[in-house]
Amino acid sequence: MTYDWDGFLNLLILLLEGAKLTVMIFFLTLIFSIPLGLIVAFGRMSKSWIIREPVKIYILLMRGTPLILQIALVYFGPYYLLPEGMKINLDRFAAAVAACTLNYAAYFAEIYRGGIQSIPKGQYEAAEVLGFSKIQTFMRIILPQVVKRILPPMSNEIITLVKDTALVQTIGISELFRVATVQSSAKSSTIPLAVAGIYYLIMNWVVTEFLQRAEKKLDYYR
Amino acid sequence: MIMLEVKGLHKSFDSNKVLNDISFKVEKGEVVAVIGPSGSGKSTLLRCLTLLERVDRGTIVVAGDEMVRTNSENYAVYAPESSLKKIRLRMGMVFQDYNLFPHFSVLRNITEAPIHVARISKEEAEERAFELLKKMGLEDKADAYPYQLSGGQSQRVAIARALAMNPDILFFDEPTSALDPELTGEVLKVMRTLAEERMTMVVVTHEMGFAREVADRVIFMDKGQIVEEGKPQVVLCNPSNDRTRAFIKGLSER
Ligand SMILES: Nc1ncnc2c1ncn2[C@@H]1O[C@H](COP(=O)(O)OP(=O)(O)OP(=O)(O)O)[C@@H](O)[C@H]1O
Ligand SMILES: [Mg+2]
Numbered sequence: 026m027t028y029d030w031d032g033f034l035n036l037l038i039l040l041l042e043g044a045k046l047t048v049m050i051f052f053l054t055l056i057f058s059i060p061l062g063l064i065v066a067f068g069r070m071s072k073s074w075i076i077r078e079p080v081k082i083y084i085l086l087m088r089g090t091p092l093i094l095q096i097a098l099v100y101f102g103p104y105y106l107l108p109e110g111m112k113i114n115l116d117r118f119a120a121a122v123a124a125c126t127l128n129y130a131a132y133f134a135e136i137y138r139g140g141i142q143s144i145p146k147g148q149y150e151a152a153e154v155l156g157f158s159k160i161q162t163f164m165r166i167i168l169p170q171v172v173k174r175i176l177p178p179m180s181n182e183i184i185t186l187v188k189d190t191a192l193v194q195t196i197g198i199s200e201l202f203r204v205a206t207v208q209s210s211a212k213s214s215t216i217p218l219a220v221a222g223i224y225y226l227i228m229n230w231v232v233t234e235f236l237q238r239a240e241k242k243l244d245y246y247r
Numbered sequence: 248m249i250m251l252e253v254k255g256l257h258k259s260f261d262s263n264k265v266l267n268d269i270s271f272k273v274e275k276g277e278v279v280a281v282i283g284p285s286g287s288g289k290s291t292l293l294r295c296l297t298l299l300e301r302v303d304r305g306t307i308v309v310a311g312d313e314m315v316r317t318n319s320e321n322y323a324v325y326a327p328e329s330s331l332k333k334i335r336l337r338m339g340m341v342f343q344d345y346n347l348f349p350h351f352s353v354l355r356n357i358t359e360a361p362i363h364v365a366r367i368s369k370e371e372a373e374e375r376a377f378e379l380l381k382k383m384g385l386e387d388k389a390d391a392y393p394y395q396l397s398g399g400q401s402q403r404v405a406i407a408r409a410l411a412m413n414p415d416i417l418f419f420d421e422p423t424s425a426l427d428p429e430l431t432g433e434v435l436k437v438m439r440t441l442a443e444e445r446m447t448m449v450v451v452t453h454e455m456g457f458a459r460e461v462a463d464r465v466i467f468m469d470k471g472q473i474v475e476e477g478k479p480q481v482v483l484c485n486p487s488n489d490r491t492r493a494f495i496k497g498l499s500e501r
Contacts, residue, residue, distance in 0.1 A: 151346035154297050155360040155412060156336050165359065169350045246350050247394040 036208060036217055043204030044224050050118075050190045050200065051228075054125040055183065061126060062133030069138055080134075087131030092124070093192045099124040100196040121193035125186070132182050140175040141167065173243040180236040187229050201225070248275040249308075250416050250447045251296070255317065256305035258288075258295055258471075265291045267471040269305070273416065276445035280458035280479070283468035284494055289451040292468070293418045296449070297340045298331060309334050310415050336365070339409030339417040343424050345401040347393040353380070353404050354389040357411045365412060372411070379407040383437055399430030403437055410441075417441070419450040435461075455498060459483050467491045 068080035087095070100120035144167050152162040194203035205221035208214075251273040258266035265288045273279050281289050294300040296307060298314070302323050307314040314334050315325045325331065348356050357379060358372040380386050383403040393401060402422055409417060422438070423431040435457050441448065442461045452458060458465050458479055465482040467475040467490075475488045486492045 145346075147342060147344060147346035148348065150299055151340075151342065151348070153299065154335070154338070154340040155408070156332065156364040157360065161363060165363065166348055173350070246392045 033216075036220065039208060040201060040204055040217065040220055040224060043199055043201040043221075044228070046118075046198060046200040047187075047190045047202075048228070050121055050125065050193060050198075051187055053122045054129055054186060054190075057122070057126040058129035058133055061130040062137055065130050065134035066137035066141065069134055070141070084131045084134060087128050088135075092128050092189055093195050095128055096121060096124040096193055096195055099127070117196050117198050120196060121198055125189065125193070129182065129186060133179070136175050136178045136182070137171065139178075140171040143174055144170055173246075176236070176240050176243065180233070180240075183236065184229050184232060187232060188225060248310075249273070250275045250277070250310055251449070252306070252308040253296070254306040256292070256295065256307070257303045258291060258300065259303055265471050266295065266302070269468075269471075269473055271466060271473060271476065273447060273449060275415075275447055277463045278442045278446075278448045278450065278461055280462035280465045281449060281451045281468060282453070282455075282458060282465060282494070283474075287468045288471040289468055290420050293340070293420050293449070293451060297338055297418055298335055299340075301325065309337055312337075336412060337415040339412060339414035341402070341405050341409055341417065341419045341422050343421045345393075345398075345405045345425075347396075347401055347405055347408070349393050351392075352389065353385070353391050353393070353396070356393070356404060357408045360408070361411050376407070376411060379410055380404075382440070383407050384433070397430060398426045399433045402426065402430075402434045406434075406437060406441075416447040416449065419448065419452070421451050421453065423452070423454060453498070455483060455495075467494065469494070 065080060065084070068076050069084065071077045071080070100115055100117065103115055148166055148170070149162060152166045157165065190200060191202035193200055194206075197203075199207075201221050201224055205217045208217035249272050253272070254270045256266050256269040257264075269288075269292060271279075281292070283289055291300060295302050302315060304317050304321055304323050306316045312330065312334050313326060314331065315323050318324045326334070348359070351359060354373065354376055357376040358369070361367050361372040361375065362369055377386070377389065380389055383406065385400060385403055385407070388396065388400060388404070393404070396404065402425075406422075419438070423434050426434065431454070435454065438448070438450070438457070439461055450457075450462070460479075462479050464477065465479045466473055467482055467486070467488070469490050475482055475486055475491045481487075482491060483495060486495060
């Protein structure tokens with residue numbers, strides 16, 4: 026008996042289709058949550074409690090409940106909450122990206138906050154005396170130093186995000202993991218799952234390589 | 248011409264009265280040394296003068312421009328932000344721990360503000376930066392990063408960075424306190440050169456030698472007040488106030 030190579034090739038392609046969705050959700054989540062996290066971080070550090078306290082609750086909710094639950098809520102929530110006649114069905118994909126973005130922005134915000142607060146006060150004062158505006162001080166003096174300091178913890182989160190995308194299958198998105206489980210039960214085989222595992226590994230290898238290069242690039246100062 | 252005029256300055260942190268009715272003047276080209284025991288308010292005074300802290304009451308005039316005055320209800324009223332911005336540009340500050348920007352090269356540390364605040368061209372800013380580096384004896388360090396510099400070199404870069412904005416008056420807060428004795432000399436030498444060029448300077452320092460030889464006037468502060476003020480020979484060698492005498496005696500016995 027010869028191995029069904031055609032079937033295997035088919036499987037690789039099917040899983041690649043799923044991986045495409047995984048990659049899209051990954052990138053879109055990053056693109057939205059990286060800047061949103063900065064806004065959340067500023068809110069969290071605001072002097073006014075009217076801003077700070079709600080942001081604290083938001084961060085608590087996002088970090089204190091499972092992402093899989095948040096994905097389900099963002100997708101199904103609006104349908105149940107809206108009055109009869111105004112019911113809309115959110116696009117699955119948009120809901121998944123929105124939920125992941127909201128979740129990761131909370132984690133990123135806390136990393137940013139730690140980074141921003143670790144910059145010595147003297148940096149702000151030196152900049153102020155030289156006449157830099159508040160925005161210039163942040164963009165030219167503080168932010169570049171923050172980026173260097175937060176890169177290692179950010180790398181951790183970003184690698185986790187690659188794997189967390191698997192959770193969006195809960196609302197029926199055919200991303201890599203869902204395709205793999207469907208194939209696995211259809212063929213009564215664990216090979217699809219193993220291949221999916223290798224796909225995730227390859228994605229994270231690329232991500233790690235990229236992040237390490239970024240870290241190296243910032244090695245020029247201490 | 249009077250470069251800096253301070254009248255009746257008061258500043259408290261909560262109930263802690265840190266500056267209590269401080270008044271003095273600095274003429275253009277004058278070097279004033281501020282001495283006094285730890286906690287007497289020297290740093291706070293410089294921070295109020297450079298707008299890093301706000302005073303509760305008092306008047307500060309920089310080269311004829313009023314930065315803050317006291318209104319009829321005895322509260323400090325600051326000039327509008329647009330005026331403060333201009334006044335800020337006339338003052339430079341050198342900190343005890345340098346506060347160089349670690350992610351910028353030495354050259355960029357010096358040129359960043361001239362380019363993005365004073366908005367002069369990059370070429371002009373760099374030309375001036377090289378001149379200043381030469382003056383500081385650091386021509387070969389333009390491309391170095393702050394972590395590669397010794398303390399003395401860092402402080403000289405910080406002085407160059409402040410000078411690059413062409414301030415009318417330069418404040419120093421214990422510029423050599425973080426340095427070993429050998430490195431202190433190289434920073435003091437640069438400050439001496441600036442004094443010879445008639446740069447207006449207010450220097451908080453524990454270096455009595457520097458105060459004696461370079462300063463035109465010495466101000467002795469204690470508990471938020473100016474206790475004694477005058478020529479270095481008088482304040483440092485023959486003080487009339489008991490507290491000054493005790494402080495100077497304590498220093499020489501160390
Ligand atoms: N931001 C602040 N908040 C509260 N108290 C402060 C603050 N800054 C300074 N102080 C207090 O003000 C007083 C004077 O401090 P300051 O740093 O001006 O003294 P100094 O003369 O510079 O002392 P040193 O020689 O040790 O540098 C001290 O009692 C200090 O605790
Ligand atoms: Mg001090």
